[in-house]
Amino acid sequence: MIIEKYRDNSRLARSVWWDKEVNSERGTVHLRELFGNKVFNFPKPETLLSRIIQISTIEGDIVMDYHLGSGTTATTAHKMQRQYIGIEQMGYIEDVAVERLKKVIDGEQGGLSQQINWQGGGSFIYLELKKYNQTFIEQIEEAKDSKALLQIWDQMKAKAFFKYSINLQEFEGDLEAFKQFEIDKQRKLLCELLDKNQLYVNLSSLNDADFACTEEEKKVTQDFYQIKK
Known part of the structure; x- marks a missing residue:
């Protein structure tokens, strides 16, 4: 086990933790104290993540959470002097996780703070992936009528990445039938044409002129x- 290999004072962790310190109710209370109302369902408490981080890392290690959610992993890692990477696709990352990390830097005293005498400090960087097909999806979702959707379709034909199984000529030939559908079905059909593996610009396409990445984005x-030029 990791703790036996790397820790001088290692001890076996129990497989199941039943105590109240690690249930989501404690996480919910903490977030309510921070934001004044319920902003996330079933958030994990910092006391739970602190156990996991303590068992598996030392100060300075990188902790990664690719479903960041309410941000508990990041806030706990920050307080415990770990580096961290958090990834989240849902829009609430800006309103919950990012704002929560700002409060941690300001020295908020909920969760793990009093236990470790957290006084605030530090910093983090928030980045968004450069959109590609995701831009079309957002335009489709915001379109008010069929006319707007057909204009988006024209743009898609010129620039979008489609699923390999899509026959564009066949779809184009069925446009009159497409126009007869309810707008919700039209939105769904257009979204289904797009290759979901190309929602954002891939690293391998960074210098591809078709994606128009700015010099700042490249840097x-x-x-x-940590790519060497």
Whole structure:
């Protein structure tokens, strides 16, 4: 086990933790104290993540959570002097996780703070992936009528990445039938044409002129991935 290999004072962790310190109710209370109302369902408490981080890492290690949610992993890692990477696709990352990390830096005293005498400090960087097909999806969702959707379709034909199984000529030939559908079905059909593996610009396409990445975007990406020029 990791704790036996790397810790001088290692001890076996129990497989199941039943105590109240690690249930989601404690996480919910903490978030309510921070934001004044319920902003996330079933958030994990910092006391739970602190146990996991303590068992598996030492100060300075990188902790990664690719479903960041309410941000508990990041806030706990921050307080415990770990580096961290958090990934989240849902829009609430800006309103919950990012704002929560700002409060941690300001020295908020909920969760793990009093136990470890957290006084605030530190910093973090928030980045968004450069959109590609995701841009079309957002335009489709915001379209008010069929006319707007057909204009988006024209743009998609010129620039979008489609699923390999899609026959564009066949779809184009069925446009009159497409126009007869309710707008919700039209939105769904257009979204289904798009290759979901190309929602965002891939690292391998960073220098591809078709994606129009700015020099600043290239520099930030290269710094993040530690790519030598």
